[in-house]
Amino acid sequence: MSAVWRASRAAVKRRRLQTFTLGVVVMVSSMMAVATLSLLAAISGPFDKAFNAAHGAHIVAEYDRAKVTETQLAQTAHASGVTEASGPYPLAVLNHPAMVGGRPIGLAGSFTAVGRDRPDSAVDKLQLSSGRWAAAPDEIVLNMPKDLGAQQIRYDSRVTLADGTSLKVVGYASSASNSADGWVTPAEAKALGATSEQMLYRFSDAGSDTALTKDMATATKDLPSGSLTGTSSYLGIKANLAKGPGTYLPFLTVFGILGLLVSVLIVGNVVSGAVVSGYRHIGVLKALGFTPDQVTGVYLTMVTFPAVLGCAVGTAVGSVVGEKLVHQAFWGIFNNDLVLADTSVPAWIYPAVLIGMPVLVAVSALIPALKARRLPAAVAISAGSVQQTGRGLAVQRRLGRSGLPRPVSLGLGWPFARPGRTALTLSTVVLGVTTVTMAIGLSASVVKYGDVQKQTDRIQVSVAVDNPKFGQTAPAHSDDQLFALLRSMPGAVHVSADTPLQTRMAGYPGVVRMAVETGDTDALHPDLVHGRWPSGPGEVVVDSEFWHAHGAALGQTITLDDSDGRPRSETIVGETAGGWDITSTDWDHFAKLGPSGRAATFSVGLSKGTNPQSFAAAVRKADPGIQASVNGGTDTMQKVMVSVISSLTVMLMIVAALGVFNTVVLNTRERRKDLGMLKAVGMTPRQVVTMVVISMAALGLVGGVVGVPLGMAVHRIVIPLTGHSTHLDLPSSLLHVWDWRMLALLGLSGAVIGALGAWLPSIRAAKAPVAEVLRTE
């Protein structure tokens, strides 16, 4: 054993640069593995995980206090199908609460305060993110407002109602069930004029809207008629999360899988390269009397030592990076502390990486080492010598007579002399360039996805119309007047208006979320995956998720209730990548179903050269009841996503570049004797460096030229797959993210890394005394 240890130690000492590079590759790969596994673990059903952890309510039900007693409601907890229930809790709807600390709380215009004596009830366990639970009559805990980030309790935070009642904010909490805007003590809720009672239920069968409707009917069958005033299903909350921002999750999943895969491939490549390059050494050890097992032991120890060290450091760093990355990604996506609370690095990841990575290294080393142990010593010793004819010879002969300076032609010819080694180097470069190309493409697609969602290429200014029902200023202009106003402003080319609404579809028990648009929608409509934009009433487009959920097809007819409650037949003529379930341009028949019965938003397409900021400012001045903003600025979520994906891309690039660097270093090191000999016959140090750098840069260039289209091809496969995995058809524009300058740079990246990897060891080789090199090699 001591002989194995001695030989391993000597090998590690002799190959310091290689050992260091291997350690760093394993370190970054381990870091990447921890980070990406954390990401994958966190994004596998984040809502379900958070919802189950919080024992979220499948149904939040509201009852009329005047029609039902608390005892009757408590009885519903024992109904068939109910597995758990909490409540009843008195519920007060507070109208027009004042602003708190200059920031809005909950929905403008109405505020639901529920009386609960504790946050950790059997159903809907609340996550108290800061402060404490309300204990006194004038205290309130607020549901954490979205988009505002983590809140700090301030002494002066108060909720002041229109009648002058003032409640002190003592804490912030999150509810997975979205059960209230704020919580007070039960007595305070009653004092605030509670007119309802809230019950929170979990059912044994909660897989669909139909099942939940049936469950509620069973639970409330003995209650007085009309006592149930409303319900809210967890499926609706989940659907809202999955829409829009949630669609970034598949991209993160792809990055997570990619990160793991590339780490494994690069580590395998680097380690097997290290062992293959040591064949001669293996032969020498055998000649000295080492048994095949001892030889294998030496090589496993030699590569496992830096791997274990690198893995330990990488895992430690990865845990910090991973947690930060996941937290960052989820904050960007969900803006919800509840979901974030469950995104720490799962404990199983540490042993998985700490054991898995060294095992991967050992297995990668074992395969070539086992091959080497079977080789007779003499064959292993002469593993570096070349006996070849044919294509390699012809190429070298041609290069030798090409008139190129001899160091250049020699450098270009080297890769042909050792096809096996060249294949290994080339595969590393190709893998690296492919990975980086695909990662950059995916990043660009994510950015483009955000732009497609917001239609930044067509809509430059977005104008939100205030709704007086929510306590906002009523606009001075009607829809027609706003159309006229916006069209008359300098720079406006196209103007459209839309409003979201909910309606019923025949044969579907739930509600469908719909948008109706009017104006220049032909010019401003979103990208279509299939089909065309509606040409008028009677035609609709549906979003991808709806398309797959309902097995839609072009030309299919669906029946929707219009604003008068009458069924209208609509033909599906197209599919959009995102947005609302259904979009129609039949303004007259659907617009009144919207929250204000009029346009909620106007979209403006500007002429080239018009400043959108100035345009928006001019719009704001024209009517205090409308809020104009520039469309297309990167929002927080997009910034966060780009930042997360960039971090993953950089990690992938580091791992890939190190893999290439290591292979090139090995390759150059193997040639030390040749370099010494060339110096002996009169090659200058500069010529030696030129030759080596050209040799590896040429390989890198070939790798780059192969890797770039390969990366593009994989990107072309991965993007649709990403959509399919989540039943989304992504627009083909997400594939068109390439810029020739970027591609040229990517193509050259292999050459640059190859040249850099060769440069350092070739400088060393060029400086090494010839006599010493020829003596020692």
Added chain:
Amino acid sequence: MTNSRDHEAREVVVRLADVRKDFGDYSALDGVSLKVRAGESVAVMGPSGSGKSTLLNMVAGLDRATAGTVTVAGQDLGGLGEKGLALYRRRHVGMIFQFFNLLDDLPALDNITLAGQLVGLKARPARKRALELMDQLGIAGRADVYPASLSGGERQRVATARALMNRPALLLADEPTGALDSRSGDQVMGLLTDLNKLGQTLLIVTHDPRLAAKCADRVVEVADGLIAREWTVEREPAGITR
């Protein structure tokens, strides 16, 4: 065969003056002075570790002296930088090594032409010169063969052809028969003798008294980094064995 008067009249190609070479605390050469004249063949002999290979490396410009001066073909090697030494090696000396030091990746012909192309010879004339040398050295049919497929004697002939490619003032040979069987060794000895007869100056490092006896006019014995003694040789008759 040379007489001493002729010998003295010839130009000095190699001049070592009080050369010392230290490796840490150990002195491989400890004040060696030596002259080799044009057309002369000098064998340096001595036991392992005596400093004979170090002496050869000094003359080849592969290593630098710690003290003293090494002058070859009128050039003081101590004054040359790395590039200068490389240019010196390609223009003035040819080297033959015990283990040939051929480029395994290149066939025999390209190994030879390489030396010519490094001094700026175009591919066609370099090839012509290399083929001539191969013909002269009896390996004409082995042009496209890789070193791994050549016999030891053939490899050393390829190495010799490479060394002669640029018509060097001085041919240095470090144990040129050390890795060869006796028949191949005899062939190389004959080759070196013939080259010397044609006027090629030789400096040979060897353990082999037979090689010294056959190829050298003068033998210099090195021991513990010093020249212990030197003597002239009455050469045995020899010729190139093909």
